Amino acid sequence: MDDDGAQPTLAERLDRLFSVRGSLTGREPTYRQVATAIADGGGPTVSPSYIWQLRSGLKDNPTLKHLEALAGYFGVEPAYFFDAATAERVEADHALRVAMADPVVRGVALAAADLSPESLAMVKAVIERTRALEVHTGRVQHTE
Structure with a gap:
């Protein structure tokens, strides 16, 4: 939940996943890397520009298959994108992983x-x- 009590948007949650990955690996993945990994894993076709649009909030209504593919890439449950309790648990796990990387x-x-x-x-x-x-x-x- 944000400081004002509002639930984070899809774009904010996706941005958080990119940031956490960057914190753990030293560099955020590129949109092309994410799209390629999804395709290589048998996921749906998704373009790097579409991932950017989702992350920037220009698009906010992806298909379930795209959400599942993004969730799979980042190692979270698809519910992370729309369920507050799941998102809080994932955020706590990520915070611990980032802290323990130090x-x-x-x-x-x-x-x-x-x-x-x-x-x-x-x-x-x-x-x-x-x-x-x-x-x-x-x-x-x-x-x-």
């Missing part, structure tokens, strides 16, 4: 793995307080 974050998680529940709660509280301070000072964006 070697420092992964190191913190691994260092905390064998701690007692009490110590984990303390580490979590320190991290939450640090995040709140950085959000307050503008060093990081608020992500909730």
